[in-house]
Amino acid sequence: MTLAIVHEVSPAVIAQAVALLKAGQLVGFPTETVYGLGADASDPVAVARIFNAKGRPSDHPVIVHLAPGADVSLWAARVSAEAQALMDAFWPGPLTLILPRAPGVPDAVTGGQETVGLRCPSHPVAQQLLRAFAGGVAAPSANKFGRVSPTTASHVAEEFGDALALVIDGGPCEVGIESTIVDVTGDQPVLLRPGHVSAEALGRVLGRAVRTRAQIEAARALPRVSGALAAHYAPRTALELVATEALAQRIQALLAANLKVGVWSTAQPAADVSWRQAPAEPVAYAQALYATLRLLDAQGLDILLLEATPDNDAWSAVNDRLGRAVVGSGPTTV
Ligand code: TXA
Numbered sequence: 001m002t003l004a005i006v007h008e009v010s011p012a013v014i015a016q017a018v019a020l021l022k023a024g025q026l027v028g029f030p031t032e033t034v035y036g037l038g039a040d041a042s043d044p045v046a047v048a049r050i051f052n053a054k055g056r057p058s059d060h061p062v063i064v065h066l067a068p069g070a071d072v073s074l075w076a077a078r079v080s081a082e083a084q085a086l087m088d089a090f091w092p093g094p095l096t097l098i099l100p101r102a103p104g105v106p107d108a109v110t111g112g113q114e115t116v117g118l119r120c121p122s123h124p125v126a127q128q129l130l131r132a133f134a135g136g137v138a139a140p141s142a143n144k145f146g147r148v149s150p151t152t153a154s155h156v157a158e159e160f161g162d163a164l165a166l167v168i169d170g171g172p173c174e175v176g177i178e179s180t181i182v183d184v185t186g187d188q189p190v191l192l193r194p195g196h197v198s199a200e201a202l203g204r205v206l207g208r209a210v211r212t213r214a215q216i217e218a219a220r221a222l223p224r225v226s227g228a229l230a231a232h233y234a235p236r237t238a239l240e241l242v243a244t245e246a247l248a249q250r251i252q253a254l255l256a257a258n259l260k261v262g263v264w265s266t267a268q269p270a271a272d273v274s275w276r277q278a279p280a281e282p283v284a285y286a287q288a289l290y291a292t293l294r295l296l297d298a299q300g301l302d303i304l305l306l307e308a309t310p311d312n313d314a315w316s317a318v319n320d321r322l323g324r325a326v327v328g329s330g331p332t333t334v
């Protein structure tokens with residue numbers, strides 16, 4: 001199979017993508033967050049292909065993507081008033097809701113759990129595809145397991161090559177990091193993954209705080225459950241987060257050790273490094289994050305230094321991804 005990246009999103013391309021999905025094949029498609037690796041969510045064999053292609057453990061659930069106005073009751077057994085309020089406020093958009101699964105949702109989608117993740121993306125090409133498919137499209141981010149998520153069609157092609165029949169090119173993703181995930185199956189909403197839709201924005205709609213499990217457990221002084229995989233979204237090159245005031249000195253130490261250094265910082269260092277300018281504002285930073293990690297990762301450098309970002313709520317989604325990227329990155333040489 002030869003991979004086609006299709007830049008012109010005509011009705012014929014959408015029809016081709018729908019035909020591939022109906023035939024149990026995988027299609028790369030754009031969303032406003034990151035590119036997805038889509039399969040027919042009602043077809044366990046097709047969903048299994050996602051796990052094979054990604055090299056992902058099969059007990060990890062995948063998000064089901066629905067067109068605006070699709071019948072949620074086909075996928076979720078119950079939609080609480082709070083879940084409905086979040087859908088009304090943030091769909092279509094970068095918010096995934098974890099809901100009780102409806103009977104018939106394949107175990108391959110839910111990872112065998114009693115819940116299902118649903119999301120209605122705002123990207124117009126994703127919506128065209130979902131409307132034409134008229135069903136749920138199961139899609140994780142279109143990257144190999146643990147690696148940096150793709151924010152352009154060519155990133156998807158780099159990850160999968162000919163293992164994928166079609167990638168629809170919808171341009172660079174506007175949000176740039178994965179959707180916010182909220183579990184609304186319990187007696188209080190739980191933030192499973194921070195994202196562009198902030199905890200504060202969720203809390204304003206619900207009229208009560210939306211916290212992570214760790215925050216809830218800390219408040220109740222419960223023993224901690226183990227969190228999600230710490231390492232994720234990671235480049236292969238070693239990666240360090242360095243405070244602004246320590247950056248110049250760290251660069252000098254690495255250059256003195258004859259290392260090739262990449263730097264992503266707000267101000268250009270006065271040193272011989274491969275530098276990209278980092279946005280000073282979290283929305284623009286998130287949008288650029290994965291593409292910049294990929295770009296620096298491809299330059300054959302020994303180490304990447306990222307200027308540490310502010311430690312406040314506005315940066316929490318970015319800081320979550322940066323923390324995981326550091327853990328999963330290549331070994332530090334010095
Ligand atoms: O922005 C996004 O969410 C992108 C685009 C393509 O929509 N998708 C994405 O999928 O990031 P993925 O598979 O890379 O991340 C989905 C996360 C995983 O950590 C998975 O464990 C969690 O969502 N998830 C999915 N269904 C779940 C469920 N039923 N319960 C708990 N977590 C779930």
Ligand code: MG
Nearest residue numbers: 140141149178
């Ligand atoms: Mg992912």
